[in-house]
Amino acid sequence: MTDSPPPAADQRIGLDLVAPEMYAPVLRRLALVAVCLALVVGSVAGLFLEPVAGVVAALVVAVPAVAYVLAVRRRRLWLAGNTLYARTLWRTRQLRVPAVTGVELLVHPGRLSRVVLRLTAGPDRQLVPLAMYTDAGSGRELHILGLRRLADTLSRSELAAGIAVVELLVHQLRAEARDAPLPERPLYRAVAAARNKDYVAQIVLTDQEITGLY
Structure with a gap:
């Protein structure tokens, strides 16, 4: 992935796209x-x-x-060990990532387009924002440590969709690490593809569409 040492397994890694x-x-x-x-x-x-x-x-x-x-x-979103924590005003929810039963990559096209990972474990569901881009060509992406921990944790899942998303995150991680231009970043390519097709509603990418982004 990168030459930097991985974060400790029990280290708390924030996944907030924009820090509060x-x-x-x-x-x-x-x-x-x-x-x-x-x-x-x-x-x-x-x-x-x-x-x-x-x-x-x-x-x-x-x-x-x-x-x-x-x-x-x-509101906070973070990973500690294999568990994803989502804190709201009243409570903190937990979701064990290796035990997820559903992994989906969503694209919300618009003037401010968003790429979101949706994880499902039984009745529980959690969204993890990965990136957002404006029409002007700017945006914000999940930081390298967050991408790395998310990919490492999700790789413990046996779902085929999870493997496709892990590979996507790894390629996004490499692109961010070398400061690649936006057209070379998989998450931006997902948004660009949705814009080119004039989609206006939320899109759930298939495994084949995900692998075509890297």
Whole structure:
């Protein structure tokens, strides 16, 4: 894969495509704007109706926005050992990657196109964002350590679809390691192929389509 040493088996490897710390300032501003707007709405409602109505109006405006900010800031996705962890506002879900019963590569075409790995284990399902690209030719991809650990862990699955995805991740890893241009990166090729066919809905790539990307 690469000449760099692999991460320790029990090391926690983050799989967030965009680290929450990067958009924390935006979330703080959103929460502040929501609270200010809630105070204005609550004051107006209390002035023309009654104080209780003002409080209710303020809460209706502020609570959803603040809850959204808290949920986004708490959200995390990481691998530790063979287990994928997904933390939301209320709980942390776990999914053992070698035990998955379904592996799918999804492409969401659009002005901001996304490539997502969908893992299924019985009734449990988890999405792992791998890359996103804009029409302008820029984008963001999962970092090298994340790709490597994901490929290593998924290689323990006996699914044929898993093997195809592992090979794709390995080729993507090599492309990122040598800083290859976007047209030489398998994940970008998946998006480019969807755009060339004018797809607008979510696409689930077949094993043959996946192998054709590298």
